[in-house]
Amino acid sequence: MLSDGTLSSRISVNRGIIIILCCTVSLLTVFSNFTGSPDNHVRCPPLLVSLDANGAFVCNASGYYDALTQRPLRLLIFYDKNDVMNLPLCDVKPATLIGRRNVSLEAHSEEDIAADNPKVLRGGRYRPSGCVPRQRLRVAVIVAYRDRQEHLQILLNNLHPFLQRQQLDYTVFLVEQAGNATFNRGKLFNVGFVEANKLREYPCFVFHDVDLLPENDANAYSCPQYPTLLSSAMEKNKYRPIYADYFGGVVSFSSRHFRQVNGFPNLYWGWGGEDDDLSLRVRTRLGKLLQEPADTGQYTMLKHEKDAGNPVNPQRFKLLNAAAKRFETDGLSSLSYSVVKLERKPLYTWILVDIGQPG
Ligand code: BGN
Numbered sequence: 001m002l003s004d005g006t007l008s009s010r011i012s013v014n015r016g017i018i019i020i021l022c023c024t025v026s027l028l029t030v031f032s033n034f035t036g037s038p039d040n041h042v043r044c045p046p047l048l049v050s051l052d053a054n055g056a057f058v059c060n061a062s063g064y065y066d067a068l069t070q071r072p073l074r075l076l077i078f079y080d081k082n083d084v085m086n087l088p089l090c091d092v093k094p095a096t097l098i099g100r101r102n103v104s105l106e107a108h109s110e111e112d113i114a115a116d117n118p119k120v121l122r123g124g125r126y127r128p129s130g131c132v133p134r135q136r137l138r139v140a141v142i143v144a145y146r147d148r149q150e151h152l153q154i155l156l157n158n159l160h161p162f163l164q165r166q167q168l169d170y171t172v173f174l175v176e177q178a179g180n181a182t183f184n185r186g187k188l189f190n191v192g193f194v195e196a197n198k199l200r201e202y203p204c205f206v207f208h209d210v211d212l213l214p215e216n217d218a219n220a221y222s223c224p225q226y227p228t229l230l231s232s233a234m235e236k237n238k239y240r241p242i243y244a245d246y247f248g249g250v251v252s253f254s255s256r257h258f259r260q261v262n263g264f265p266n267l268y269w270g271w272g273g274e275d276d277d278l279s280l281r282v283r284t285r286l287g288k289l290l291q292e293p294a295d296t297g298q299y300t301m302l303k304h305e306k307d308a309g310n311p312v313n314p315q316r317f318k319l320l321n322a323a324a325k326r327f328e329t330d331g332l333s334s335l336s337y338s339v340v341k342l343e344r345k346p347l348y349t350w351i352l353v354d355i356g357q358p359g
Contacts, residue, residue, distance in 0.1 A: 090131035090167040097165050103213040103300045107153040114346040117160045124172035124348035126164055139163075139170040139221055140202035142192030143210050143348070144185045146177045146309060151210045151302050156347050158213045165217045171196070172348040178340045181357045183310035185209075186264030186274035190335050191353050193258060195342070199349070206230065206252045207264075211302040214250070218296045223254040227261075227282050228290040232297030239298055247282070247289060248275035249299065261285045262331030265323070269358035271307075273316030277323045281331075284324065 108116070120126045127133065141163070145152065152174070163170050175192040177183060189207045196202050204223035212231055219230055231249030233239040242248075261281035268274035282289045291297065313319075341352040 090128055090133055094165065094167045096167065097217050099218055100216045100298070103158050103215055105154060105300075105302075106157065107150045108157050110153060110156065110345070110347055113153065113157050113160065116157075117164070117347070119164065120160055120347060122346055123344035124160075124174075124346075125170070126160070127169035128164075128167045131167065133167060133169045137169070137204040137223060138200065138202050139168050139204045139206060139223075140192070140196040141170055141172045141206045141208055141221065142189055142196065143172065143174050143208045144177075144188035144192070145174050145210050146183055148210050148304070151304065154302060155208075155210055155213060159208075160347065162214055162217050163221060166220060166222075168221060170221065171200075171202075173351060174345075174348040175351045175353060178352050178354045180309065181355075182269040182313075183271075183307070184266070184269050184274075184355055184358075186268050186278070187266045187335070187337070187355045188353070190263045190266060190332055191337050191339075191351065191355065193255075193263060194332070194335065195339065195351050195353075196349075197255065201255075203255050204252065205255060205258060206250065208250050209248075211304060212249050213300045213302070215298040215300060216296045219292050219298075221252065223252050224290060226286060226288045226290045227251060227253045227257050228292060230292045230297055231299045232291045233294040233299070235298065235300045239294060241291075241294070245276070245279045245283070245289075247279035251275075251278075257282075257286060259332065262327055262333055263335070265319070265326065265330045266335060267319055267326070267330050267359075268313055268316060270311045270313035270316075272313050273320050276320055280320075280323050281327055285327070 114120065117126075119129070141159070143152075143155070156172070159172065163172075173192050173196050175188045175195070177188055192207070193205060196205070206221045209231075212234075214230070215235075221230070227247075229247050229249070229251055231251075232241060234242065234249070261278070265274055265277045265281075268277065279289065337353050337355045339351060339353055341350065343350045
C-alpha cells in the first residue's frame with residue numbers, strides 16, 4: 001500500500017506502466033476505505049499505528065495529519081484483517097524481558113536517565129520500532145505526584161527500561177498537585193485520565209504511586225479482562241497480600257472500565273480509603289477485579305518521612321460507609337480542576353493541576 005513515487009530515469013516503459021497501475025490501485029484502495037466501502041463502515045482506513053505521529057493522528061479530506069504538529073503523516077501502517085501490515089507483531093514473551101531483578105535505588109538526574117533511554121520520545125513516550133505491540137493498545141501510565149523529586153528520579157530510572165523491555169507503546173504522565181492543600185490521590189488520577197485522553201486516546205491506563213518500583217518485568221503493564229491490582233506483593237509486607245480487597249499502589253484499567261466505575265472518588269483528601277472506594281466500585285459495578293500473581297506482582301516501596309501534605313484522612317471511614325451511594329455522583333462525572341501547566345518533558349508529560357481544596 002506504500003509507494004515512494006520516485007521513478008528512476010532509466011526505468012523501462014513497461015515497468016513504468018506497471019508501477020503507475022500499482023500506485024493507482026493503492027490509492028483507490030485507500031480512497032475506498034476512506035470514503036467507507038460496504039464492508040468497511042469507518043470513514044478513514046482503520047489506522048492504528050503511525051510511525052510518524054507525535055500525538056493523536058487525525059484524518060481529513062487530504063489524508064492523515066498529526067493533531068499536535070499539524071504536519072501530514074508520511075508513513076502509515078494500516079491494520080485489521082484485510083490490511084497490509086509491514087511490521088510483525090511483537091513476541092508474546094519478548095526476548096528483552098529479564099524477569100525478576102534487583103531494582104536500582106539510585107537517584108540519577110532526569111538528564112542522565114533521558115540519556116540512558118534514548119528511544120524514549122519527549123513527553124515520556126516509547127513504542128517499539130521493529131514490531132507492533134501485541135495487545136495493540138496504547139498504555140498511559142499515570143503517576144500522582146507532589147514534592148517527591150528523589151522518588152520520581154528513582155521511579156523513572158527503573159520504569160522506563162522496565163516498560164521498554166515489555167515492548168509496549170506507552171506514555172508516562174506525571175500529574176502534580178499545585179499548591180499546599182492536602183494531597184488527593186484519587187482526584188489526581190482522574191485528572192490524568194481525562195487529560196491523557198485529550199492528547200490521544202488511550203485504551204489502557206496504569207495508575208501508579210511514585211514510591212513503588214516493579215521488580216519483575218513479567219508483570220505486564222497492560223489491560224486484561226478486568227481491572228487488575230498489579231502491586232499484589234510488596235517487599236515491605238514480605239510479598240504477602242496486604243488484605244483481600246486491597247486495590248492501592250499500582251492498578252490497571254481499560255478506559256472503558258474506568259468510565260464504567262466513574263473513576264476514582266474525588267472526595268478523599270489525605271491518606272487512605274480512596275483505593276478501597278475504587279475497589280468497591282469495581283466489585284459492585286464490574287463484578288470482579290484481578291490480581292497479578294504474587295510471583296510477578298512484586299514491588300519495592302521507597303521509604304519516606306511522614307508527609308505533612310498527606311495526613312491520614314480522619315473522614316475516610318465515614319466516606320467509605322456511604323461509598324455505594326456516591327458512585328454516580330462522585331468521580332469523573334463531578335471532576336473539576338484547572339490545568340496550570342502542561343509540558344512535554346523528556347521523560348514524561350507533566351501536568352501541573354489545581355484541584356482546589358477539601359470542601
Ligand atoms: C488501608 C487503607 C488504604 C491503604 C492501605 C495501605 C483505609 C480505609 C479504612 C478502612 N484504607 O488501611 O487506603 O492503601 O491501608 O496499606 O484506611
